[in-house]
Amino acid sequence: MFSPRSSNYERLEGGMGPSRLGVRNFAWKKLAIAVTVLVGLVWFFQPTERTLWGTKEPVWTGPVKTGIDYDPLPPPYPTPHEDDVAAPTHTTPSVPRPTSFESDPDPLKTVYCTTPHSSTTRLVQYALMIDAGSTGSRIHIYKFHNCGPSPTYEYEVFRQTKPGLSAYSGKPEQAAASLDKLLDVALQIVPEALRKCTPVAVKATAGLRLLGQAQSAEILAAVRHRLETQYPFPFPSAGADAVSIMDGKDEGVYAWITANYLLDTIRADSPPDAQRYAVLDLGGASTQIVFEPVFDTTKPDSALQDGEHKYELKFGGRTHVLYQHSYLGYGLMRARRGVHKLVDFMSTMRTSGGGRSEIANPCLSRGTKRVVDILGPTPDKDRKVAMAGEDIGGFESCNRVVELVMAKDAICEVKPCSFDGVYQPSLLDTFPNGKILLLSYFYDRTKPLLPTPFPDLTIATLAELATDVCLGRPSWEKRWAGNADALEELENRPEYCLDLTFMHALLRLGYEFGDARQVEIGKQINGTELGWALGAAIAMVGGELECKV
Incomplete structure (x- = not known):
């Protein structure tokens, strides 16, 4: 259903920036680690059955968060890109429909009409x-037309640059x-005649949140x-x-709007019984989940608890009550640092602390090595540590370390809970x-290792991929024999084992999806990048717009 890797959306490898505050928080819960480390050491060296920790339970009982009320948007009527699988089709005008800037006959006009629906637009x-x-920073340049009562999306132009704003700590200009x-x-x-009426917004996400209030405010002011x-x-x-740090709940909800709008499940003309998607986004510093739960009203307490997680969204003439949460500190890059710090800590428990030239790390593929940054309690205590997969690298042993980082057994004040x-x-x-x-890293880490066309993908598939990746090069060459692209993808990336294992743990242990869940x-989708940006742009053009003098 979805396109292969976008040629203009490079892999988000690296780019961790110098942010320290959030990582120190992520290296968190030393007391909990101290309590569980003995269990972790036993699991580290002895094969055991994987088990799920604890039961589900939740936190917070505040007021309901009311979302944004959008006017229904007409369908975008895109023509599939050659690498895309088309989204649901509609009865469309019998005219050529541009799906990119290159195919647009006139960026000042639209093929759908010659005059706007309203004289005020x-x-x-x-x-x-x-x-x-x-x-990194990415720009989405969207074209809409106003042939109907509300703006209709036509296409986007996408570019990105690295590193992200958070890499410029103390250098706002x-x-x-x-x-x-x-x-x-x-x-x-953007045509020159329209530039002064083309709104721009800069939405920073988790990376800048982790930089701290003072430094992030300086950067945003300079931008x-x-x-x-x-x-x-x-x-x-x-x-x-317009230039701000996006609230995590908005990030997730906007991504949900983007995906379900493009997949024709929430538009005004969508089938009333259209099955809406849950959207799970994995970034570098945070991860989000948004879905529309359906409760059995015959059972007591069968309703979504009030709180910041509750988001009422009016869209396409319907009201959707969504569950959303953004887990700051559980993005892929922060998870890496948390795992490496825990491995380093566990190593000190097994040695006298001196003469450790290299630490065995089960979350690095066998036969690979990596020098990692271990953040201390203060910047002057930061260290670089050489780690190696050696012969202990493996999905099961890495998973046991990841389970400690996931904090599945954290206190659950309002039940049920996912993790933390x-x-x-x-x-x-x-x-x-x-x-x-x-979305995001979930795609970037799995797509290069999957055959074309896509097979049916399940939670268990991620465990299978992680198992073979963690075993090192002999396993790679056996599974991906003849697939030079997959082998190149794995080359010089020892943390691929950690990445896949964490992704599986997030879905299986954290959210408790079954292994067979597809x-x-x-x-x-049809040449349009998935994520929160289109949903946010829809909200922006649907409001009042003023041209620059």
Whole structure:
């Protein structure tokens, strides 16, 4: 259903930036680690059956979060890209439909009509959404038309640059200037006559959150000033939030809107019984889950608990009550650092502490080595440590370390919980057969290792991939014999074992999906990047817009 790797969306490898605050928090819960380390050491050296820790239970009982009320959007009527599998089809106009800037006959016009639906709107509307993520900054340049009562999406142009804003700690002006190459692309795409009416927003995500309030505020202020003084694009009417750190709940909900809008499950003309997708996004610093639970009303207490996790979304003429949560510190890059720190800590328990030239790490593929950064309690205590997979690298032994980091047995104040003591309705009970879409690193790490066309992908598939990857090169050459791309993907990436193991643990242990549960991975639908950006842009162009003087 989803496209193969996008040629313009590079893998998000590396890019961790110098942020320290969040990682120290992620290296967290020393007391819990101290209590569990003996169990971890036993598991580390002795084969055992994998077990799930604890039972589900939740935290927080605050007020209901009311989401944004959107006007229903007409379908985008895209033509599939050659690498895409088409989303659901509609009855469409019998005219050529541009699906990219290159195929657009006139960026100032649209093929759908010659005059806008309302005299107060422009025929064509562009919008710029900059995703300032933890591993890089990306710009989404969207074209909409106003042939109907609300803006209709046509296509996007996407570019990215590395590193992200969080890599410029203490250098706010350099951080702001790093976005120039993205905004220069926007100048090339957006017709000059429309630039002063093309809104721009910069939404920073988990990476900048982890940098700390003072430094992140300096960077955002510098970005805002540069946009105001160096570029013609205006901020949307609600300009106070135009350059800001996005709330984790909005990030997840916008991604849910994007995917379900493109997959034709929430539009005004979508079938009333359309099965909506749960969207799980795995970034560098955080991970999000958003789904629409369905409760058995015949049972007592069968409703979504009130709290920040509850998001009421009015879209396409319907009201959707969503569950959402963003786990800050459980993105892939932060998980790596947490695992490495725990392995280093466990190593000190087995030795006198001196003369350790290399530490055995079960989460590195066998026969591979990596020098990793271990963050101390203060920056002057940071260390570089050489680690090696040696002969202990393996999915089962790595999984036992990951389980400690996952904090599955954390105190659960409001039940049921997923992990880290966070309330979440049981997916088994409230979303037993719903479709699941995995984004970002879930896609980047699994797609290169899968055959084409895509096989049916299950949670167990991730465990199988992790098992073979963790066993090292002889296993790679056996499983991926003749697949030069897969072998190249694994080359010089010892942490691929850790990445796949963590992803499996997140789905199996954290969210408690069964091994046989089918999932889908995605990067694009009909040439449009999946993620939160389109959903946020839809909200932006659906509001009041003012042109820059």
